Amino acid sequence: MIDAADFAAHLQRHVELAGSALAIATLLGLAFGSLSSHAHAARGPIVTLAGIGRVIPSLALITLMIPVFGLGFRSACVALTLLAIPPILINTDLGFRSVDPAASDAARGMGMTATQMFWRIEWPAALPITFAGVQTAAIEVIASATLAAFIGAGGLGEYITRGLDANITSILFIGAVGVAALALLTNLALGTLRRLIGVRT
Amino acid sequence: MRFERVSVRYPNAEASAVEDVSLELSAGAFTVILGPSGCGKSTLLRTVNRMVVPAAGRVYVDGTDNAQININTLRRSTGYVIQAVGLFAHMSVADNIAIVPGLLQWDSKRIEQRVDELLDLVRLPATYRNRLPRELSGGEQQRVGVARAIAARPRVLLMDEPFGAVDAIVRKSLQEESKRIAQLLKTTILFVTHDVDEALGLADRIVVMAAGKVVQYGTPLELLTNPTTPFVEDLLDTHDVVRRLGLLRAQDVMQPPRPETEGAIDAQATLRDSLNQFLQGAGTLAVERDGRRIGTLDFGDVQAAIRR
Numbered sequence: 106m107i108d109a110a111d112f113a114a115h116l117q118r119h120v121e122l123a124g125s126a127l128a129i130a131t132l133l134g135l136a137f138g139s140l141s142s143h144a145h146a147a148r149g150p151i152v153t154l155a156g157i158g159r160v161i162p163s164l165a166l167i168t169l170m171i172p173v174f175g176l177g178f179r180s181a182c183v184a185l186t187l188l189a190i191p192p193i194l195i196n197t198d199l200g201f202r203s204v205d206p207a208a209s210d211a212a213r214g215m216g217m218t219a220t221q222m223f224w225r226i227e228w229p230a231a232l233p234i235t236f237a238g239v240q241t242a243a244i245e246v247i248a249s250a251t252l253a254a255f256i257g258a259g260g261l262g263e264y265i266t267r268g269l270d271a272n273i274t275s276i277l278f279i280g281a282v283g284v285a286a287l288a289l290l291t292n293l294a295l296g297t298l299r300r301l302i303g304v305r306t
Numbered sequence: 307m308r309f310e311r312v313s314v315r316y317p318n319a320e321a322s323a324v325e326d327v328s329l330e331l332s333a334g335a336f337t338v339i340l341g342p343s344g345c346g347k348s349t350l351l352r353t354v355n356r357m358v359v360p361a362a363g364r365v366y367v368d369g370t371d372n373a374q375i376n377i378n379t380l381r382r383s384t385g386y387v388i389q390a391v392g393l394f395a396h397m398s399v400a401d402n403i404a405i406v407p408g409l410l411q412w413d414s415k416r417i418e419q420r421v422d423e424l425l426d427l428v429r430l431p432a433t434y435r436n437r438l439p440r441e442l443s444g445g446e447q448q449r450v451g452v453a454r455a456i457a458a459r460p461r462v463l464l465m466d467e468p469f470g471a472v473d474a475i476v477r478k479s480l481q482e483e484s485k486r487i488a489q490l491l492k493t494t495i496l497f498v499t500h501d502v503d504e505a506l507g508l509a510d511r512i513v514v515m516a517a518g519k520v521v522q523y524g525t526p527l528e529l530l531t532n533p534t535t536p537f538v539e540d541l542l543d544t545h546d547v548v549r550r551l552g553l554l555r556a557q558d559v560m561q562p563p564r565p566e567t568e569g570a571i572d573a574q575a576t577l578r579d580s581l582n583q584f585l586q587g588a589g590t591l592a593v594e595r596d597g598r599r600i601g602t603l604d605f606g607d608v609q610a611a612i613r614r
């Protein structure tokens with residue numbers, strides 16, 4: 106019932122789920138985070154919404170998707186995306202706000218265009234903080250993707266449902282350890298990447 | 307540079323921050339705007355590079371109405387130093403200094419050379435090139451701020467309380483450096499401060515402002531000897547004799563050389579410096595330039611200078 110090929114398939118599914126959710130969430134989080142930090146009026150609603158998104162339990166979020174997207178990959182992916190957006194969005198917003206007002210005043214005074222200011226001053230200042238948000242989101246998404254198995258979307262959570270159904274702890278254990286290891290490895294990889302970026306910028 | 311009936315009103319403000327200011331600054335002069343907090347000094351300064359747009363009036367830079375100059379061209383040819391320095395934290399010292407030359411698309415070799423020149427000019431070791439701003443002291447950051455502002459040889463240099471955030475000793479040395487740099491650059495400098503001694507020490511001319519208006523405009527000595535309003539009199543404490551003596555140099559009031567002297571003083575030294583020697587009992591001082599005696603100074607000359 107459990108062999109290497111089986112594990113690899115579930116692992117792949119898990120990574121696909123978490124990876125696509127994270128990718129979409131990064132794009133949306135960056136877009137709305139930079140919007141909220143640049144447009145005064147938009148900030149309140151966007152940040153509040155993100156705050157609410159943060160406190161909805163992942164299981165509830167996944168269940169809520171079923172009536173809309175049905176059982177399976179799509180529901181899980183949408184739910185995980187919604188889960189991943191808040192930390193990325195909020196950190197992006199904070200990142201852009203962390204730009205020293207004196208530095209942007211100086212940049213403007215030196216004759217930088219808005220585009221030049223964005224790429225040379227604001228983005229480099231925001232990047233490390235945004236990246237930390239992506240890192241947090243990645244761990245959350247990998248952990249929560251376990252729940253996808255409950256709505257038939259597969260992934261390493263499958264071992265947990267199977268273990269529960271068959272009441273065999275060792276199967277359940279494989280799922281749990283697999284998810285934890287994946288989360289830890291991802292965290293390590295992103296942390297290293299972050300340091301590399303940190304040196305460059 | 308010329309201000310012509312410039313008024314500035316911020317949105318939602320009851321009064322104008324700057325009201326009907328007309329001024330003509332001589333090219334290459336060091337002009338200081340002096341006045342109490344909130345009187346509109348920074349606002350007036352910022353109309354020059356259009357960081358603030360006047361509600362009425364015009365500002366001419368090099369004879370051209372600055373509203374007619376492309377805003378980025380105007381700003382890239384106008385150096386700007388602010389109190390908070392505003393260095394870019396993620397960039398090295400060299401990259402900070404190289405910003406405007408970069409915007410003006412100088413080639414990289416020329417930029418490198420210029421950065422070296424500027425580090426030398428503001429007396430920072432060349433090894434500081436690759437440091438980050440947070441690895442510098444406050445005074446060193448101010449120096450980088452000045453270097454960055456003058457990197458592309460601006461025709462006009464705006465300095466808004468550039469030394470407000472450093473301690474008195476560092477400020478003193480930065481003031482001396484600015485004076486030296488100003489003489490080297492021959493740039494028109496507009497410098498904001500609320501520190502009277504800083505203004506008296508640096509300025510060719512001082513603009514005294516109060517509540518958005520220019521109260522008096524003149525040389526430091528003119529303001530001290532001939533304040534036109536009680537406000538200027540109070541602000542500059544014009545009765546402070548010692549302060550006035552700080553503006554006169556030995557060479558300005560000396561008499562022809564005489565053989566019998568009891569000490570020496572440099573021709574460039576101020577009468578304030580000479581007081582020390584007189585108080586210690588010197589009767590007549592030899593005034594020297596490069597070690598050569600060019601005149602004499604006694605306490606009577608100092609007294610006469612006060613009465614003038």
Ligand SMILES: Nc1ncnc2c1ncn2[C@@H]1O[C@H](COP(=O)(O)OP(=O)(O)OP(=O)(O)O)[C@@H](O)[C@H]1O
Pocket residue numbers: 316317319323341342343344345346347348349350500
């Ligand atoms: N961005 C702004 N919006 C609204 N009001 C402003 C703004 N900037 C300055 N003011 C107001 O305009 C007036 C003049 O301000 P300004 O900054 O020119 O003063 P200042 O002489 O430079 O003072 P300080 O010595 O404290 O820097 C003040 O009353 C200030 O509150």
Ligand SMILES: [Mg+2]
Pocket residue numbers: 347348349466
């Ligand atoms: Mg000010």
